[in-house]
Amino acid sequence: MKMTIKRSILVAAVALGFAAPAFAAGPAIEYQAQNWSFNGPFGTFDRGELQRGYQVYKEVCAACHSMKYVAFRNLRDIGFTEAEVKALAATFQVVDGPDDSGEMFERPALPSDKFPSPFPNEKAARSANGGAYPVDLSLVAKARVGGPDYLYALLTGYKEPPADFTVGEGLHYNEAFPGHQIAMPQPLNADQVTYADGKPATVEQMARDVSAFLMWAAEPKLEDRKRMGLKVMIFLIIMTGLFFAAKKRIWRDVH
């Protein structure tokens, strides 16, 4: 009986102790968990999905949102060839300098350049967006409770507001956004992009692709991490088993 009390306290301790950080995030809206290819210990990114997601980012999101921690060269990780990355980068202009006469100049981007930002600074971004600041998207998939599930819910969450809900001036109703009023107008509309692989560009498809792409942008080493994790786990389990056997053997005669 005492053991059960103690057990249940221990279980509660572990459960609550580890749940605490999750609770710490505050009362959040429930997001439906999506079945991402990168979920689970063996999860990997779907290259096709990421490339479509990059296309959505480039053609839609990048009009307002920067992604300043990601470089063109990183796109090789999602399946672009070196030549493709080079050609892609060259379609962007970046500011470099100063040159020998002290002037800044524009040049085509190189694979080593980070994605250029749509606005020179936060003030310019706010001024062009009615006072709202389109956040940098490099880390957004890790910087929001719910991660890519939340992003998907947000991008597909634009609905008519309930009858008793007043939406503020310049704001838009969104089911998933905390407070349900978001400055960003609905970014994705059906057939907004034309996918090279022929996938129909529904809002759900684009939201899914770009959310996965944003997860990759935030955690580009996810596959390396899980791959190494598997090796380390196998090693540790064997090593620990050997230690346990050795311990048993060494302790055989004690008592």
Added chain:
Amino acid sequence: MADNTSGFYSNPLVKWIEYRLPVFSAIDHMVGTQYPAPKNLNYWWNFGSLAGLCLVIQIVTGIVLVMHYTPHTSLAFDSVEHIMRDVNYGWLLRYMHANGASMFFIAVYIHIFRGLYYGSYKQPREILWFLGLIIFLLMMATAFMGYVLPWGQMSFWGATVITNLFSALPLVGEPIVTWLWGGFSVDNPTLNRFFSLHYLLPFVIVGIVILHILALHQHGSNNPLGIDTKGPQDKIPFHPYYTIKDLFGIGVFLIFFSFFLFYAPNFLGHPDNYIPADPLVTPEHIVPEWYFLPFYAILRSVPDKLGGVLLMFGAILILFLLPWLDTSKVRSAKFRPIYKQLFWVFVLACVGLTYAGGQPPEGLALIIGRVCTVYYFVHILVLMPLVGWFEKPHKLPASISEAVLKGDAAPGAAGSKA
């Protein structure tokens, strides 16, 4: 003397060195064949070596991280992302360091609760206990300052909230806060000094750990029975018995660590810390890392700021008085029928505080926080002295070997199976 110890070894090189520098006999006396340990230590005794391992992991990963990190408000966040994206295995180093801090606290909290259950703080191990508490305090300071370094939103606002606590002190409060900040808000000077101290304090911890081990070796480990070792039949040499047992424990612990490191590296962190620090935007809920939540709950359970601050620091400082507040002569809770129950209530109170600390201070969470805060102090200040006086402990076994031969000596005992 040197002659004697060198005669102990057969390898000529070892002999040659030992004759000049008695390093092998020193190790042997520290964690080797020449250090006798009680033979009945259970697996709760593994957490000391695990905490030591965590300290080493933190120092090694930290030193490498510093090679790539830039302590400046305009570059710190970027440099962390540089580590995560461009430095070879930088993601591994940073996740090891961030999750390693949590693992360190898990190991140390279990280590402390083990000490509480088996009365390891009692005569003659009071100074050993004090040194442990000093390590705990230094760890908290180090972890707090380390969390500021990535300069995310929680870094910045956590630093602001915690340093502001000192402003509650009358008269000296405001000047102290300005002095801590190196200015009039949390800014670059704050980040720089936190970085400097975050690098320094772990080495101070190493120094105190050495003293902690020195104090431990004076009287040897306590044990699950809480009775002194009576003779050689009660003891076994540390090596190979406890070295292999510790290695096995390390293996299990590393599997646990790796689960977080490789499969849920951000689970114990807060998403807001992936947003760069912005002094103009306050996060909706400012919460510290999970290992500070019990103390954060105590702080917030008091409506008065100064009262909360004093109670929070008091919660740790009263632990220094335990050797005297616990009036029982019996060390191990195994033989203390009432204290044993209260111990688990105390654990539950600490869990309740952890929960309450992570919630906004309102409604049920606030009530839980307050009830648990009251119990925390009542347990230590009132129940421990009283129970020590009134409780009738079970009969202690005559010696460790007697108890071991008879199997578990007390009813409901929590192991000494080792």
